[in-house]
């Protein structure tokens with residue numbers, strides 16, 4: 001036990017010597033890209049850029065882009081490449097992306113990947129993209145997605161099957177009713193998985209073929225997945 005903990009700490013310390021550069025977290029909906037991105041944010045202080053979060057912000061604030069995207073998001077379909085690429089281009093202009101950044105949920109199609117490769121390749125100072133793909137089985141994903149609930153007040157995430165709150169549908173920390181994302185239903189999940197298989201699985205193969213790519217088993221405790229992702233990034237950047 002003590003040795004395992006020391007190994008994890010050692011990996012984390014070692015990883016701090018690495019310049020992270022652009023990191024892609026790939027994987028199906030619900031594999032834990034967002035959770036793992038937050039672990040990397042904590043390690044390196046680089047931003048997490050989640051196109052899903054950016055689109056939800058637009059949708060919830062009723063911007064023109066959000067109104068355009070809402071229906072597609074609610075059906076588990078993808079927003080157009082142009083819209084998403086432009087949103088990412090604007091975000092990558094922010095100065096906090098200079099040392100590196102984590103892209104979470106992007107690129108999701110081959111045209112998005114081609115756009116990103118070209119965008120990064122056009123900057124002579126930019127490090128090449130590295131990609132880590134998180135693997136989780138279909139049935140586990142179904143339970144993760146359809147069981148996911150979030151506290152509307154403090155943002156704590158629960159899962160009614162895997163990590164239930166003490167009182168049904170109430171936050172342990174402040175008692176606020178838990179909410180379910182409108183696209184976390186089984187029907188939408190199946191559509192998102194179909195979309196993933198047809199549009200995003202080829203993106204994983206694209207980065208695998210480029211070679212700066214590693215796969216991580218996502219069916220382990222969050223800390224173990226985080227250690228594996230950090231170790232993969234350190235190897236890919238060494």
Ligand code: AMP
Pocket residue numbers: 029051052053055072073074076077078079080084104105106107108109112183192
């Ligand atoms: P996520 O939180 O990453 O699962 O994204 C939620 C929804 O936002 C997806 O189901 C899509 O409708 C949309 N979305 C997020 N990222 C992208 C992307 N890179 N390309 C197209 N649509 C996206």
